[in-house]
C-alpha cells in the first residue's frame with residue numbers, strides 16, 4: 001500500500017489497537033534473547049511465515065504464544081515505546097490502547113510490572129513528541145467472569161491511566177451478558193466501556209444487541225454486522241455509539257476489508273472509525289489501513305478521511321485539552 005501525502009499529514013486518532021498486537025518479530029526476538037527464551041523459529045522470516053491464520057481462534061493462538069517473551073517492566077516499556085514512536089511517525093496524535101492484563105497475570109507477570117512499564121513509556125513518549133496515549137483494559141471473554149472482576153479490582157489504583165474497559169478474545173460461546181456484573185461495577189467505578197463484536201462471528205447481531213441494550217456500552221469494537229439489522233443501526237445512531245473498525249484485520253480473520261460496509265456506515269451517518277487492531281500480525285498501522293480504503297468500494301475522499309478522524313476524536317474518551325488541540 002502506498003500512503004499518499006494527505007493521509008500521511010492528517011492528524012490521526014487511533015481507538016482500536018492492542019499493545020500486545022504491536023509486538024513486531026524483531027522486538028520479539030530481541031526480548032526472547034534478553035530473557036533467555038528459546039523461540040521455536042530460526043529467524044524473523046520463519047516467524048512471519050507462522051503468521052498464517054484464517055480465522056479468529058487461529059490468530060489468537062499465535063497472539064497469546066507471542067506474549068511469552070514479555071516478562072519484565074522494561075519489556076512492557078520497550079513494547080509501548082516502539083508503538084508510540086511508530087504512532088508519532090504516522091502523525092497519530094492520540095491513541096486509546098488496549099492491553100490484556102489477564103494474559104500476563106495468568107502466566108505469573110504482575111499487574112504492577114505490566115502497567116508500570118506501559119505507562120512509563122507513554123509518559124516519556126508524551127514528553128518527547130506530544131503523542132498522547134491512554135489505556136483501555138480488556139477482559140478476556142474466554143475466562144470466567146470472576147477472574148475479570150478480580151482484575152477490575154486490581155486496576156482501581158491506576159484509574160488516572162486507564163480510561164475505560166473492554167472485552168476481547170474468543171467470542172464463540174462467550175456472549176457480552178456473561179460479563180454483566182463486571183461491566184456494571186466498571187461503570188460504577190467511572191470507567192467508560194466498549195466491547196468487541198468481532199466481524200462475522202456466530203451470533204454477531206445478537207451480541208451487538210446485547211452490548212447496546214443489556215450492557216450499555218459507550219462504543220463497539222468492530223460491530224460491522226450491525227448493517228444486517230436496520231434496528232441496530234438506528235440504535236447505534238440514536239445513542240451516538242461509535243464503531244472502531246479494522247479493515248486489514250478483517251481481511252485476515254474473515255473475508256476482505258469490509259470496504260463496502262465502511263462506505264455504507266459513513267453514508268448512513270454512523271460514527272465509524274478506522275483502526276489497526278494488531279498491526280504486527282495484520283500488517284499495517286493506521287495510515288496503511290486508511291490507504292487501503294482509497295480505492296472503490298470504500299472510495300475514501302480527503303473529506304471522508306477528515307470525517308473519520310473527527311468521528312474518532314468525538315467518540316474518544318480524551319480529556320478536553322487533548323480534544324481541543326485536535327484538528
Ligand code: ES4
Pocket residue numbers: 018021056063168169170196198249253277278
Ligand atoms: C483481537 Cl482481532 C481480535 N479479536 C478479539 N480479541 C483480540 N485480541 C487481540 N486482537
Ligand code: ZN
Pocket residue numbers: 016018168196221277
Ligand atoms: Zn481488537
